[in-house]
Amino acid sequence: MFTLHHLIESRSQRIVWLLEMIGTEYEIKAYPRDPQTNLAPENYKKLHPLGSAPLLSHKDITLAESGAICEYIVQQTNTSELLCADDPEAHIQVQFWSHFSEGSFLPPLVSSLVLNKAREKAKPFFVKFIANKLIDAIMDAYFNKVIARNMAYVEAHLAGKEYFVGNSPTVADVQMSFGLDSMHKKGRLSAFPNTSAYVARINALPSYQTAMKKMAEAEAQVK
Numbered sequence: 659m660f661t662l663h664h665l666i667e668s669r670s671q672r673i674v675w676l677l678e679m680i681g682t683e684y685e686i687k688a689y690p691r692d693p694q695t696n697l698a699p700e701n702y703k704k705l706h707p708l709g710s711a712p713l714l715s716h717k718d719i720t721l722a723e724s725g726a727i728c729e730y731i732v733q734q735t736n737t738s739e740l741l742c743a744d745d746p747e748a749h750i751q752v753q754f755w756s757h758f759s760e761g762s763f764l765p766p767l768v769s770s771l772v773l774n775k776a777r778e779k780a781k782p783f784f785v786k787f788i789a790n791k792l793i794d795a796i797m798d799a800y801f802n803k804v805i806a807r808n809m810a811y812v813e814a815h816l817a818g819k820e821y822f823v824g825n826s827p828t829v830a831d832v833q834m835s836f837g838l839d840s841m842h843k844k845g846r847l848s849a850f851p852n853t854s855a856y857v858a859r860i861n862a863l864p865s866y867q868t869a870m871k872k873m874a875e876a877e878a879q880v881k
């Protein structure tokens with residue numbers, strides 16, 4: 659059985675969707691974030707030297723990195739269709755979106771999240787004022803431009819498509835789902851109708867809904 663070590667409010671939620679989509683046996687162990695640092699708590703860090711989320715335990719290994727975890731689950735459950743393994747063109751597309759998600763799409767979103775948390779923490783008033791000016795300048799000089807470029811690409815790709823690759827969900831959708839879902843929840847997709855429709859589509863899938871329900875139940879036990 660797979661054990662998913664799930665850090666609350668993290669990208670490990672997409673692995674729950676993959677496990678649910680496959681219909682394999684798994685358990686979710688949820689961990690609240692450290693209230694001081696908002697990072698992984700001490701008991702989570704003991705699971706793997708990286709202490710990053712997600713972590714997957716199976717047999718005698720504990721694996722880090724979402725992309726490697728997805729490939730491992732697919733290999734262990736003989737579900738290579740989720741990587742489009744029999745179709746070289748589709749397969750490289752799945753690999754592309756999986757790498758794009760971790761390598762290009764999520765980093766500027768995480769950076770903007772961290773900078774916005776710094777805004778909230780800045781005190782007193784004049785420090786907050788300067789912090790806001792500085793953070794706005796950093797966001798405008800780089801991160802907003804990269805996010806806009808990435809979103810234009812995603813939006814154009816999803817025109818007339820149900821899923822990132824092919825006609826059913828694949829690891830490409832699993833990997834892209836977390837960042838897009840987070841943007842949707844923050845109201846940042848209103849200018850992107852294809853992407854908004856895509857997020858609504860995956861949210862309506864029974865596998866997605868069950869995954870989110872099981873994740874919320876696991877989280878409720880440790881909150």
Ligand SMILES: N[C@@H](CCC(=O)N[C@@H](CS)C(=O)NCC(=O)O)C(=O)O
Nearest residue numbers: 668669697698710711712723724760
């Ligand atoms: N590329 C890694 C990124 C892992 C990562 O940064 N996860 C965040 C959660 S979204 C995390 O572990 N944050 C808590 C910490 O670093 O202590 C992956 O795909 O697994």
